[in-house]
Amino acid sequence: MLGLRIFVYLVVALMLLPILITFPVALNAMPRISFPPAGLSPRWFLSILSDQVLLGSIVRSFWLALAAAIVAVAISLPCAFAIQRGKFRGREFLEMLITSPRMIPQIVLVLALLVYFESLGLAEKFVGLVLAHLVITIPFAFRTLLVSVATMDRRLEWSSAVLGANALQTFLRIMAPQIKTGLIASFIFTFILSFNNVTLALFLSGIGQRTLPVEMFTRMNVAGMTPVIPAISFVLALVGVMLFVILDRTIGVYRYLVGRE
Amino acid sequence: MSRMPRKKLAATARSLSGVARRNPGLAIAALLPVLLLLVFFFILPLMQLLQLSMLARQPTLQQPAPGYSIANYARIFQDSFYLQMTATSIMLGVCTTFATVVIAYPVAYYITRISGWERTLISVACLLPIFVNVIVSILGWYILLLPFGVIQQALAALGMVSGPVQLLRTFPALVAVLTYEHLPFAVLILVSSLQAIPTDKINAARLLGASVPRIVRSIIIPLTMPGLVASVILVFSLSTSSYLAPILIGAQRIPVLPLSIFSYGTELQNWPLAAALAFVLLVLVVAISYAFSRAMNRISRRGEWEMV
Numbered sequence: 111m112l113g114l115r116i117f118v119y120l121v122v123a124l125m126l127l128p129i130l131i132t133f134p135v136a137l138n139a140m141p142r143i144s145f146p147p148a149g150l151s152p153r154w155f156l157s158i159l160s161d162q163v164l165l166g167s168i169v170r171s172f173w174l175a176l177a178a179a180i181v182a183v184a185i186s187l188p189c190a191f192a193i194q195r196g197k198f199r200g201r202e203f204l205e206m207l208i209t210s211p212r213m214i215p216q217i218v219l220v221l222a223l224l225v226y227f228e229s230l231g232l233a234e235k236f237v238g239l240v241l242a243h244l245v246i247t248i249p250f251a252f253r254t255l256l257v258s259v260a261t262m263d264r265r266l267e268w269s270s271a272v273l274g275a276n277a278l279q280t281f282l283r284i285m286a287p288q289i290k291t292g293l294i295a296s297f298i299f300t301f302i303l304s305f306n307n308v309t310l311a312l313f314l315s316g317i318g319q320r321t322l323p324v325e326m327f328t329r330m331n332v333a334g335m336t337p338v339i340p341a342i343s344f345v346l347a348l349v350g351v352m353l354f355v356i357l358d359r360t361i362g363v364y365r366y367l368v369g370r371e
Numbered sequence: 372m373s374r375m376p377r378k379k380l381a382a383t384a385r386s387l388s389g390v391a392r393r394n395p396g397l398a399i400a401a402l403l404p405v406l407l408l409l410v411f412f413f414i415l416p417l418m419q420l421l422q423l424s425m426l427a428r429q430p431t432l433q434q435p436a437p438g439y440s441i442a443n444y445a446r447i448f449q450d451s452f453y454l455q456m457t458a459t460s461i462m463l464g465v466c467t468t469f470a471t472v473v474i475a476y477p478v479a480y481y482i483t484r485i486s487g488w489e490r491t492l493i494s495v496a497c498l499l500p501i502f503v504n505v506i507v508s509i510l511g512w513y514i515l516l517l518p519f520g521v522i523q524q525a526l527a528a529l530g531m532v533s534g535p536v537q538l539l540r541t542f543p544a545l546v547a548v549l550t551y552e553h554l555p556f557a558v559l560i561l562v563s564s565l566q567a568i569p570t571d572k573i574n575a576a577r578l579l580g581a582s583v584p585r586i587v588r589s590i591i592i593p594l595t596m597p598g599l600v601a602s603v604i605l606v607f608s609l610s611t612s613s614y615l616a617p618i619l620i621g622a623q624r625i626p627v628l629p630l631s632i633f634s635y636g637t638e639l640q641n642w643p644l645a646a647a648l649a650f651v652l653l654v655l656v657v658a659i660s661y662a663f664s665r666a667m668n669r670i671s672r673r674g675e676w677e678m679v
Contacts, residue, residue, distance in 0.1 A: 118478050127515065129503060129508065129511055186405060188400075188401035188404075189401060192398040192401040208405060208409065214653065217629045218653050221645055222417045223412065224636065225423055244408055245409065302501075306503075306504040322504075323506050327506055330506070330619055340514070343504075343507040343510050347503045351495060351502065363498065364494075
């Protein structure tokens, strides 16, 4: 057990190292990527706020993720109810169909969407990007919500009906509280998934319309990256860790991420 | 409440007990938005891509339909450059999958044995790449691997190397970064599969005098076989089709299929060839995953018989 423990903590250290290393590098006083940093200064963290292109991409990513998360959860919820409770033929097939976009390599999917959008005139449009994000986030939103719907206690709904509540009252007072955590988990998870996605926006966003991950990718890929990229990376990592801890301590990450009852 | 008419009460109860069964129209309405989205923005685009991959060249205004052929596929399978690339892709996927599962299994086992804040800490660390942008972790690795970067300084301080070492643009570095990226998926699946093992089975084995390695070999591994197979398939398909690390860490020096899909699709705009390469990748991933799961099914079933 001790050997196992040492191994696990070694893995933990290796998992944290690449994320943590961005912090000292971002504190560099010089406009270059080096470790140990050549002089300490918070200038690159401050320059995030004055970098209009970067700020614009953050705002765009935020709206994109928000739109994708809201729509994905809103249209996946009725789906989850229909699949979980419906008694019609082809439910397994439909479930497989809805979760199938995650089986396709994203680079294949995005190439297909690029070609398709070109013929529809949706390429380089924000709405096209939202639609593409919906395709990849719905499988996850749907699986998460399916778990919530499956673990609901039907007897409470029957009692509510027997006691004379109408369908709306039953939904608001009995069903909504039971799936609340599932809804929140699914929303946060979908938001993160969409906010972090690089592939779709790399192919589908228009010139000057880059999302934050694409902007970071582009600056890394062409030479001359300044420590502003490590700085924004560290900020993103902090936000990600915070969201994770909140999710894990309140809802339990494993239950919802794996999407199993 | 007691004054409520019996008939209405029964109707309300019925309306809630299986809305969809009573009213298939409602189920269809509930499914419709998602199904329409998937048909129009998932299935149709993929079909169009398949069609495009069979065009020798892109339709233009002068020649709206150039006619179908398998020229693109023939080009891929006749050119040793693409065959080499396909082999590299598979090799990269296999190495990454092996490393990921070997690391993830003990970690997942440890996670199921602990609770509270220690569990949160280890989970945060091991699931970090899901919550933090992939570009961030690639950037971290890039900094670590740079010439005269952190890893080289550490190795030099230990007296293991002297002079510059080439770490970026090497195959092992690429495997390391891809393993890092995909470890969370394997950990997630394996944790849930290890948690599902009934503790009384392990207790029974212990009572009957089985040693720890024996318990691991005869109970834990066979019972988590579905989880293992699932994580192998997921990690293999994700790592074989990733292109960000090959671009940023491999600097395009290690040619893999997704890289050429990316460059034909975006920079060179040769969409028919990009489409053909995309379908080669897709079929490759699906076929290898399917073959692997079939093979493992056969083996693990035999394992179950041994166990009984």
